[in-house]
Amino acid sequence: MLLLAVDTATPAVTAALHDGASVLAETARVDARRHGELLLPAVDEVLAEAGVSLDAVTDLVVGVGPGPYTGLRVGLVTASTFASALGIPVHGVCTLDGLAYACGLKEPFVVATDARRKEVYWARYDASGARVSEPAVDRPADIAEQVAGLPAVGAGALLYPEVFSDARAPEHVSAGALASLAARKLAAGEEFLPPLPLYLRRPDAQVPKNYKVVTPK
Incomplete structure (x- = not known):
């Protein structure tokens, strides 16, 4: 292999x-x-x-x-x-699972990466390192209660210490x-995710509302 x-x-x-x-x-x-x-x-x-x-x-x-x-x-x-x-x-x-695997924590924790726009991509993990929530994108203040008191790994945690008060390495x-x-x-013999992008956001470029389609006569 x-x-x-x-x-x-x-x-x-x-x-x-x-x-x-x-x-x-x-x-x-x-x-x-x-x-x-x-x-x-x-x-x-x-x-x-x-x-x-x-x-x-x-x-x-x-x-x-x-x-x-x-x-x-x-x-x-x-x-x-x-x-x-x-x-x-x-x-x-x-x-996020890669970051969780690298951190080596043996207690429940959070992984948070920088999603820009003052948001983070994040998920929660149990003491074995298994993910217990689906990846999500949120403003840190909106998830403060869900992550309170938990160690947090990743660049997103380092950016918002007021929410992730116990930030740990690795950053990336x-x-x-x-x-x-x-x-x-x-x-x-475990299954993998398909090699498809996990965006969690809609594309920035969208068709304008009330867009008129012009068809040939």
């Missing part, structure tokens, strides 16, 4: 290789505006570090978000393209953690 994992759902552009037992190579760059420019070099970097070629990869793992439209699609399209070219499966993993998702989680799920 050789897993190639990528995630571009947050400002971190991250890639990793995993052999089913441990992470062989990993890289990450935090740059919210250069996902498309940075991801392929990141993949090349981890392949070179591990001393393997792309055609040795047996499975693709990709973070499906939630995340902003443009950045999130970079990772998904790249993973799907590789999977199609190589004839191998691509497994979707919730980006790690492709290494995503790959390790996927390897565990594969070994256990």
